[in-house]
Amino acid sequence: MENILVISEAEGILLVSLKEKMKEMGYEFLFVKADVNAISRVTEPISGVLIYTDEDMAEKQQPLHYIKDKVMEDGTPVFIVGNHGEIEDIKKIVTSDIIKQEFVRPVNVNELAEGIDTYIKNYGKQSKKKVLVVDDSGAMLRNVKGWLEDKYQVILANSGAMALKYLALNSPDLILLDYEMPVCDGKQVLEMIRSESEYADVPVIFLTSKSDRDSIINVMSLSPAGYLLKTQEPAEIVKYIDDFFKKQALMGR
Numbered sequence: 001m002e003n004i005l006v007i008s009e010a011e012g013i014l015l016v017s018l019k020e021k022m023k024e025m026g027y028e029f030l031f032v033k034a035d036v037n038a039i040s041r042v043t044e045p046i047s048g049v050l051i052y053t054d055e056d057m058a059e060k061q062q063p064l065h066y067i068k069d070k071v072m073e074d075g076t077p078v079f080i081v082g083n084h085g086e087i088e089d090i091k092k093i094v095t096s097d098i099i100k101q102e103f104v105r106p107v108n109v110n111e112l113a114e115g116i117d118t119y120i121k122n123y124g125k126q127s128k129k130k131v132l133v134v135d136d137s138g139a140m141l142r143n144v145k146g147w148l149e150d151k152y153q154v155i156l157a158n159s160g161a162m163a164l165k166y167l168a169l170n171s172p173d174l175i176l177l178d179y180e181m182p183v184c185d186g187k188q189v190l191e192m193i194r195s196e197s198e199y200a201d202v203p204v205i206f207l208t209s210k211s212d213r214d215s216i217i218n219v220m221s222l223s224p225a226g227y228l229l230k231t232q233e234p235a236e237i238v239k240y241i242d243d244f245f246k247k248q249a250l251m252g253r
Helices: 013-024 036-040 061-074 084-090 109-123 138-148 160-167 186-195 213-220 234-250
Strands: 002-007 027-032 048-052 078-082 099-104 130-134 153-157 174-178 204-208 226-229
Touching: 002 013, 013 027, 013 109, 036 061, 048 061, 048 109, 078 084, 078 109, 084 099, 099 109, 130 138, 130 160, 138 153, 138 234, 153 160, 160 186, 174 186, 174 234, 186 204, 204 234, 226 234
Parallel strands: 002 027, 002 048, 048 078, 078 099, 130 153, 130 174, 174 204, 204 226
Antiparallel strands: none
């Protein structure tokens, strides 16, 4: 069984019907209200989040921001059900790049179930390689996520500390690491990663804006798995990562 976290103030007739339909398809619904404490108590692995809106849901900004941060960290797809106005209000917080599918009321239960199931099976995080992107620039994080998310489960960290916190509980298949960050730069982050046996072997590819010879030599002296320039075309960056995983597969990794 795969778990779907359902954020709703009540289990109405449609949600009860949807729960039964999706149970037949191999999913378990975990119902919680839009409350940070309630959401944080969910410890089961989640394959998707379904936000079932009402006219008051958009006012619950703290739990919506919590959901947004949570799914950005672990790459969980978000689905939303509501009328046009409710959906647009929610998207002011849980933005369009996070919401993978929208279902406008009135909703057909079978179409809703099939839509969620199809997305998770085709694009869900369970079947994708996990790429942890570490960069202090929010714009760069969003860009990289947009380039990679069709093929990979993309987890975002805006600091070395946040990356290490994620690594303490998870094991990505690749880390894309910005070399120039305040407080704790890429060199320091890589040294800390290599010092911990639990994730010392996770491959790291540097992503940097520095292209001069001295900077490249300095970066490569740390023996990363690769080196990418932020100025490269997005298609080149995606191909580099695709080729990296193909080589890993040939080596049985």
